[in-house]
Amino acid sequence: MTTFAILNLVLFAAMLGFLFQLAKTETSLSRRVLLGLIGGTLFGFYLQFAFGFTHEVTNQTLEWTGIIANTYVNLLRMIIMPLILITMIASVLKVQEIKSLGKIGGSVVSILVGTTMIAALIGIFMAVIFGLSAGDLASGARELARAEVLESRQGSVADLSLPELLVSFIPRNIFYDLTDARDTSIIAVVVFGLLFGIAALLVGEETPKQGERIRAFVDTTQAVIMRLVKMVINLTPYGVLALMTRVIATSDGDAIVTLIGFVVASYIAIALMFCVHGLLIAMLGMNVRTYFQKVWSVLTFAFVTRSSAATIPLTIRAQIEELNVPAPIANIAASFGATIGQNGCAGIYPAMLAVMVAPTMGVEIDLGFITSLVLIIAIGSFGIAGVGGGATNAALVVLPAMGFPVTVAALLISIEPLIDMARTALNVNGAITTGLITNRFLGKSIGEPENYNEASAQQN
Numbered sequence: 001m002t003t004f005a006i007l008n009l010v011l012f013a014a015m016l017g018f019l020f021q022l023a024k025t026e027t028s029l030s031r032r033v034l035l036g037l038i039g040g041t042l043f044g045f046y047l048q049f050a051f052g053f054t055h056e057v058t059n060q061t062l063e064w065t066g067i068i069a070n071t072y073v074n075l076l077r078m079i080i081m082p083l084i085l086i087t088m089i090a091s092v093l094k095v096q097e098i099k100s101l102g103k104i105g106g107s108v109v110s111i112l113v114g115t116t117m118i119a120a121l122i123g124i125f126m127a128v129i130f131g132l133s134a135g136d137l138a139s140g141a142r143e144l145a146r147a148e149v150l151e152s153r154q155g156s157v158a159d160l161s162l163p164e165l166l167v168s169f170i171p172r173n174i175f176y177d178l179t180d181a182r183d184t185s186i187i188a189v190v191v192f193g194l195l196f197g198i199a200a201l202l203v204g205e206e207t208p209k210q211g212e213r214i215r216a217f218v219d220t221t222q223a224v225i226m227r228l229v230k231m232v233i234n235l236t237p238y239g240v241l242a243l244m245t246r247v248i249a250t251s252d253g254d255a256i257v258t259l260i261g262f263v264v265a266s267y268i269a270i271a272l273m274f275c276v277h278g279l280l281i282a283m284l285g286m287n288v289r290t291y292f293q294k295v296w297s298v299l300t301f302a303f304v305t306r307s308s309a310a311t312i313p314l315t316i317r318a319q320i321e322e323l324n325v326p327a328p329i330a331n332i333a334a335s336f337g338a339t340i341g342q343n344g345c346a347g348i349y350p351a352m353l354a355v356m357v358a359p360t361m362g363v364e365i366d367l368g369f370i371t372s373l374v375l376i377i378a379i380g381s382f383g384i385a386g387v388g389g390g391a392t393n394a395a396l397v398v399l400p401a402m403g404f405p406v407t408v409a410a411l412l413i414s415i416e417p418l419i420d421m422a423r424t425a426l427n428v429n430g431a432i433t434t435g436l437i438t439n440r441f442l443g444k445s446i447g448e449p450e451n452y453n454e455a456s457a458q459q460n
Helices: 002-024 029-050 057-092 099-129 141-158 164-166 185-206 206-233 236-250 253-258 260-283 288-305 312-322 327-337 343-361 366-378 391-402 407-410 413-446
Strands: none
Touching: 002 029, 002 057, 002 236, 029 057, 029 236, 029 288, 057 185, 057 206, 057 236, 057 312, 057 327, 099 236, 099 253, 099 260, 099 327, 099 343, 099 366, 099 413, 164 206, 185 206, 185 327, 206 312, 236 253, 236 413, 253 327, 260 288, 260 407, 260 413, 288 413, 312 327, 312 413, 327 413, 343 413, 391 413
């Protein structure tokens, strides 16, 4: 290891130590997350300008800082499935009537798909306003290699019919899905949790004593899982510091400048969709500024990890503890929001790509084109994996359905991480907004909201 890399790691360790000392002074978690974000950004820019994103020193530094980043993300992914399963079962046991579960699921899916259609319209509008065209993009060696990979993936993704997709939501082997082996594993675990909870409710009605024992076991297990969640979430400032360092240090500045038009149009579209969420929240009678203050740390984590799925534990916690959303609604909104109707990845992105490709294919962007595109995006938004690269999967579904080539997605590979960060934050915010809206209309029918447990109530 070079001397400069060692010095860089000493500096990084000092930043970690600073965040640790702040934790001892009882500085709020959200403030420490913000400082981690700022620190990671500055350290990343330092590596970028001092050495370059391909330099040996940068690679050696990121190899070791990546231990913090990857460990934190792995820990969060580790608790996703146990968290979803146990909290879904516990949530069902709290629901007064089984029929309320159908209402919650229907409302959540409808809102997620509806907002994704709005996001698609915004994406179309921005691509037209900025005059974006796939014909203006240059294909380098890296992009051409990526195009070949996408072409090979196109068949398996695009050929999945809607009936096949719906069938994939039903778990065939729950232990297999608990390993997150499929793109629809999260929904499959949700379905199993719902069925298991319903069965537990029915057993409790038939035999009250067994029902009491089941509830006691579920409550105890949930308390342990939530203590584990609290332990992992307390590591967020350190994870954000390391993740943001990697994002900034590995960005290709020249590619960003070349494709700045698409970057700007994408961020404006994402900002407009955040405004739509804000408008919906305001219509519920909630202070928009207060709302974003409460979910800031969640959106920050989604931004740097580019993973809606990894953010599920924080999304559930924010809804229940910060926004007083009942546990059944919070769990379903967070879980479905990671794989259905993602406003950024499944809405804005494929819409912009389709508009960019249309002129090169001799297709006129008229009302018929827009209508068909929005409907295809709505249907294609089901089952999009909530991990980095989910937007590419959405493009692989939408573009072939419109009769367009998928190679345009490869031409944007250099700037994909930069835009994907904001898209992921929008996805997560869409899930939280969906939980709030559903709670407004259905909350009273399923009982008063409850915190996870006493251990999580003291979360910073």
